[in-house]
Amino acid sequence: MSVLLSVRDLTHRYGEFVAVNNISLDIQPGECYGLLGPNGAGKSTTLEILEGLLKPTQGEVLYRGRAIDKTFKQEVGIQFQSTTLPDYLTVYDCLKLFASFYQSHTPIAHLIKQCQLSEIADKLHYNLSGGQKQRLLLALSLINDPSLLFLDEPTTGLDPQARLHFWQLVREIKQQGKTIILTTHYMEEAEQLCDRIAIMDRGQFIAEGTPADLLSDNFLPQIVELEGIYSQQDFGALPIRLSKCAGRTRVECHSFNELMTAFKKAAPSLNGMSVRKPNLEDLFLKLTGNELRI
Numbered sequence: 001m002s003v004l005l006s007v008r009d010l011t012h013r014y015g016e017f018v019a020v021n022n023i024s025l026d027i028q029p030g031e032c033y034g035l036l037g038p039n040g041a042g043k044s045t046t047l048e049i050l051e052g053l054l055k056p057t058q059g060e061v062l063y064r065g066r067a068i069d070k071t072f073k074q075e076v077g078i079q080f081q082s083t084t085l086p087d088y089l090t091v092y093d094c095l096k097l098f099a100s101f102y103q104s105h106t107p108i109a110h111l112i113k114q115c116q117l118s119e120i121a122d123k124l125h126y127n128l129s130g131g132q133k134q135r136l137l138l139a140l141s142l143i144n145d146p147s148l149l150f151l152d153e154p155t156t157g158l159d160p161q162a163r164l165h166f167w168q169l170v171r172e173i174k175q176q177g178k179t180i181i182l183t184t185h186y187m188e189e190a191e192q193l194c195d196r197i198a199i200m201d202r203g204q205f206i207a208e209g210t211p212a213d214l215l216s217d218n219f220l221p222q223i224v225e226l227e228g229i230y231s232q233q234d235f236g237a238l239p240i241r242l243s244k245c246a247g248r249t250r251v252e253c254h255s256f257n258e259l260m261t262a263f264k265k266a267a268p269s270l271n272g273m274s275v276r277k278p279n280l281e282d283l284f285l286k287l288t289g290n291e292l293r294i
């Protein structure tokens with residue numbers, strides 16, 4: 001399968017400050033690729049370069065093997081976090097306006113149905129709720145039936161129902177064969193939607209791969225959290241990884257049953273015990289640390 005978007009040795013500086021530091025990646029057709037990272041990691045800068053909106057200081061971006069040119073703009077869709085539109089436009093007017101920018105476009109009725117805008121098609125766009133606004137921005141980004149869709153933190157500020165709804169929409173769009181590049185601060189969102197992710201920190205990629213591979217490379221299969229402080233000795237020679245925080249012990253292990261069998265002390269209290277699989281939030285914190293980014 002040929003690569004859709006290829007990024008080589010990309011660096012971007014704002015003055016002396018290096019915001020993106022020599023990253024390379026390949027986006028395959030039909031995949032959903034997630035760009036994750038703490039505040040200030042360089043995600044938006046990278047995204048703007050990939051969208052063709054910002055010229056990198058160094059490096060190249062190739063779309064279908066060619067440098068980004070005018071045809072690229074016809075083939076991509078960008079869902080911005082907000083868009084400035086005249087107040088007097090209804091949802092339908094906004095779609096009509098965006099359709100007029102392209103020689104051919106997806107039928108507006110289809111987008112209204114797909115993005116569940118029927119009931120609000122006549123509403124002024126500035127009166128929409130957060131979830132409705134995101135659905136309109138998504139519909140606008142799909143107006144030219146793009147092959148490649150950029151979603152920049154598309155569910156920030158949405159309530160859980162609206163977020164679940166939005167995820168379903170993204171899955172449907174993906175099923176149509178579109179390629180998606182997504183940034184998000186919600187690890188569950190990345191786990192739900194992304195085939196592959198990259199975690200960025202201080203302008204560099206510190207991990208890249210499928211969520212499943214990254215989790216199995218970085219964690220044992222189960223995480224057991226116990227009330228109280230324990231040490232390796234309490235579990236004999238069982239291969240585990242232990243960490244302690246605020247009166248609790250977190251144990252990574254191959255199997256909960258094995259862990260309990262190996263336990264040398266009286267059985268730990270079930271109160272406050274949890275058993276779960278590692279997730280992307282664990283991975284994110286493991287790789288980027290707990291320090292607040294300012």
Ligand SMILES: Nc1ncnc2c1ncn2[C@@H]1O[C@H](COP(=O)(O)OP(=O)(O)OP(=O)(O)O)[C@@H](O)[C@H]1O
Nearest residue numbers: 014017018019037038039040041042043044045046
């Ligand atoms: N126009 C600019 N001029 C100078 N510095 C900038 C500019 N835009 C971004 N930066 C800096 O570059 C770094 C990366 O910013 P960027 O917005 O790409 O990060 P991000 O990962 O998208 O962050 P967030 O998750 O907070 O949106 C930050 O330190 C930011 O302050």
